[in-house]
């Protein structure tokens with residue numbers, strides 16, 4: 001009895017990063033996806049249009065609970081956030097997809113993007129995961145299935161830049177590997193911007209991502225490229 005208890009205790013403490021190691025093996029990738037990642041990426045002479053989907057908390061900022069009783073948060077912006085945003089808007093289409101509630105997403109987006117927030121092609125929050133009311137209220141683990149984005153944006157009467165979005169031209173930037181498990185090679189996973197990293201200082205993940213995206217923007221197939229050259233490798237080379 002004792003051993004099964006300790007196993008279940010332990011599984012409650014499995015960190016997101018540990019789940020991630022098995023993600024590629026565990027998640028069943030669609031035939032459509034496997035087909036696309038099997039086609040080699042070509043280095044283009046000029047960048048092709050691409051979409052970046054940004055996570056907020058842990059990626060661009062840290063929502064720190066304050067000690068006050070009314071559940072307030074203080075939002076700490078990640079270092080180099082302005083350089084990062086300017087770079088993205090100059091080179092990519094950009095949208096937000098966060099698991100936070102719409103009202104909190106609005107606050108974070110205003111603080112992070114200021115006047116530039118109107119350049120975002122979409123801002124998606126917790127209401128875009130197809131949760132039941134109960135799941136929405138609970139701390140339900142969410143997977144960011146890019147199929148939902150592709151279906152929604154590709155059927156808009158005016159899709160951005162007449163671009164048909166798919167795994168060859170879409171990049172999710174999210175500190176959580178768990179959330180990217182259905183399209184794992186379309187994701188960049190920076191180290192989570194959390195209490196520890198805020199305390200340590202010297203965080204330059206966003207500038208490392210810019211260097212990586214400078215290469216990725218010339219790729220004809222980002223999923224195929226990122227499968228063979230994941231961001232985490234790049235990160236180790238630079239740091």
Ligand SMILES: [Mg+2]
Nearest residue numbers: 055057058059
């Ligand atoms: Mg996050």
